[in-house]
Amino acid sequence: MKHPYHIEGPALISFSGGRTSAYMLKQMLDAAGGAFAPDVHVVFCNTGREREETLRFVHECQVRWGVPIHWLEWRDRRKGTPVEQRFEEVGYNSASRNGEPFEALIRSKKSTPNAVSRWCTQHLKVQVCANFMEARGYKFWTNVIGLRADELRRAVKKDRQNEEGKSPWTNVMPMVRAGHTNDDVRRFWFGNMTPTDAVQIQKDFGPSAAITLPQRFDLGLEEWEGNCKLCMMLGYQVLLHRIRRDPDEPLWWSRMERIGKGTFTTEYSYEDLRRAALTSPLLDLGDNFSSDAECGVGGVDASIRCGRKAA
Ligand code: SF4
Incomplete structure (x- = not known):
């Protein structure tokens, strides 16, 4: 029987920059003998609105584990544009940090994505990955998805997509095959520490404090902090919490709502959110909203770990 993390090419491993997909990447790398x-x-698809910690983490995985990671950014979606010009390969230093790919897409679409029509994931991540493989001449490939064994409902959807056979790729989920859950991911990164304590020491003493953790480095973000900083898939309370910590961040999102002539959610604008965050009492929600946040690991399914829609 094959090792659950064994992979045969041609294959694309979509690395979201979160702990789960990093865990999966390391297991696959080990199963491949280190290369x-x-x-x-x-592949890591950068929207330009990722946290700096995420970019550093992707870079560290690449350097510490000696695995080449392609940093890709969306550039163009026009039908006549050759696939190799629809994205651009960047690196840790040159990666966009002011939402440039995301903004260019909103300008190109002349609208704003929202929870129902989440085309940002489709264009900025899923399509960029597909274009990358097509630009290399692949007609069919294996798409490795970082869904865990505790996410079976989502995994079933991916299997269903395979049966439908509409994409040039076939989804595989090594963590499901291996029976690995979020407990395994947490143990790998935090050992016996709680996620909150492990992150707090890094916030208090800087990234080098992660040397005391099992892998000697870490993402340094709480479990609900990954991906685009104010992703509309996050719940209202989570968004408020993020804005209180970073009061200027909604300005970019509000500007996108003006450019796209629409709001990211039907219930409120980001200007409403900013006002609410600045005028409501500071609540420390602590661990009360642990949400995974690895956008793009599951294609365009809005339920796939972009944070949860909280009450
Ligand atoms: S994290 Fe949210 S805002 Fe960013 S691409 Fe994914 S769905 Fe869109």
Whole structure:
């Protein structure tokens, strides 16, 4: 029987920059003897609105584990544009940090994505990955998804997509195959520490404090902090909490709502959110809203770990 993390090319491993997909990447790398075959590609799609900690974490995984990671950004969606010009390969230093790819997409679409029509994931991540593989001449490939064994409902959807056969790729979920859950991911990164304590020491003493953790480095973000900083898939309370910690961040999102002539959610604008965050009492929600946040690991399914819609 094959090792659950064994992969044969051509394959694309979509790395979201979160702990779960990093865990999966390391297991696959170990199963491959420390290096992938040339037709197995690891890709990180940068929206430009990621946290700096996420970018540093992707870079650290790349350097510490010696695995080449392609940093890709969306550039163009026009039908006549050759696939290799629809995205651009960047790196840790040159990666966009002011939402440039996201803003360019909103300008191109002349609208604003929202929870129902979440085309930001489709264009900025899923399509960029597909274009990357097509630009390399692949007609069919294996798409490695970082869904865990405790996410079976989502995994079933991915299997259903395979049966429908509408994409040039076939989804595989090694963590489901291996029976690995969020407990395994947490143990890998935090050992016996709680996630909150492990993150707090990094916030108090800087990223180098992660040297005391099992992998000697870490993402340094709480479990609900990943992906685009104010992703509309997050719940109202989570968004308020993020804005209280970073009061200027809604300005970019409000500007996008003006450019796209629409709001990211039907219930409120980001200007409403900013006002609410600045005028309501500071609540420390602590661990009360642990949400995974690894956008793009499951294609365009809005339920796939972009944070939860909280009450
Ligand atoms: S994290 Fe949210 S805002 Fe960013 S691409 Fe995913 S769904 Fe869109």
